[in-house]
Amino acid sequence: MTDNQQALREDIAFMRSLAEAGRQSPMMGGSILMSAGLIYAACAFITWFAATYPVSPLFMPILWFGGTGLFFVVLFALRGRLGPKSDSNRAAGLVWSGAGWAIFTIVLSLMLMGYRANGWWIMGAICPIVLATYGAAWMVGGILTKAGWMRAVGFGAFAMALVCAWYALEIRTLFLIYGASLLGLVALPGYLVMRQARRAAA
Numbered sequence: 001m002t003d004n005q006q007a008l009r010e011d012i013a014f015m016r017s018l019a020e021a022g023r024q025s026p027m028m029g030g031s032i033l034m035s036a037g038l039i040y041a042a043c044a045f046i047t048w049f050a051a052t053y054p055v056s057p058l059f060m061p062i063l064w065f066g067g068t069g070l071f072f073v074v075l076f077a078l079r080g081r082l083g084p085k086s087d088s089n090r091a092a093g094l095v096w097s098g099a100g101w102a103i104f105t106i107v108l109s110l111m112l113m114g115y116r117a118n119g120w121w122i123m124g125a126i127c128p129i130v131l132a133t134y135g136a137a138w139m140v141g142g143i144l145t146k147a148g149w150m151r152a153v154g155f156g157a158f159a160m161a162l163v164c165a166w167y168a169l170e171i172r173t174l175f176l177i178y179g180a181s182l183l184g185l186v187a188l189p190g191y192l193v194m195r196q197a198r199r200a201a202a
Contacts, residue, residue, distance in 0.1 A: 027092050027141055027144070027145045027147070027197070028092075028093070028193075028197050029093060029096060029190075029193070030189075030190045030193030030194030030195070030196070031078050031190070031194045032075055032078050032079070032096075032190070033096075033186055033187070033189065034186075034187050034188075034190030035074045035075075035078065035190075036187075036190070037182045037183060037186030037187025037190055038183075039067050039071050039074070040071070040182050040186075041182035041183045041186075042179075043064055043067040044175045044176075044179030045175070045176070045179040047171075048175040048176045048179060051171045051175065052172065091144055092144050092145070095137050095140045095141065096137050099134065102133055103129070106126070106130075106133075110122055110125055124168035125165075125168065127161075127168070127174055127177075128165040128168070131157045131160050131164060131178075131181055131185070132157065132158060132161040134157045134185060134186060135185075136154065137154075138150050138151070138153045138154035138189070139154035139155075142154060149189075150189070153185055153189045156184075156185055160185065163177055163181075164178055
């Protein structure tokens with residue numbers, strides 16, 4: 001019992017030190033978040049537009065995997081420009097990295113489920129799952145940096161995940177809402193994070 005209490009105290013002290021460090025240094029990686037929001041919002045709006053017209057079955061995989069390939073190119077280009085990181089920024093970076101890999105795995109899983117069940121409507125679950133994952137990451141980022149507006153963005157992402165779930169079977173409406181959500185809840189906050197980091201470095 002004593003060992004468990006000591007471990008708990010050490011965990012609390014570690015989280016407190018991250019929070020204190022977060023007060024002194026803004027979260028980094030805003031340019032990466034902004035790029036992700038813009039790229040995937042563009043994919044969502046193209047999907048919304050293309051849903052009106054008959055397209056090749058390969059069009060959507062090419063579009064979304066092509067967008068993912070573009071994002072990885074941008075990611076590797078931007079990572080080297082982030083500069084030194086504080087402990088809170090490293091922790092936030094791990095959260096976002098974990099969220100990204102979780103999203104990638106979930107998308108592949110849903111594709112496999114859709115293929116096996118011959119029911120591609122399953123793919124409609126991607127939008128609410130992605131937004132909920134972003135919401136969790138924003139919440140953690142807000143806690144680490146003591147930024148209340150990030151937690152508000154997190155709650156907004158949770159709310160829009162529920163809206164997307166409601167329209168999951170209405171493809172055009174779903175991807176229009178999803179694209180707008182990515183702009184407002186990923187790209188725009190990413191831009192704000194990037195501006196804060198630049199002001200702190202000036």
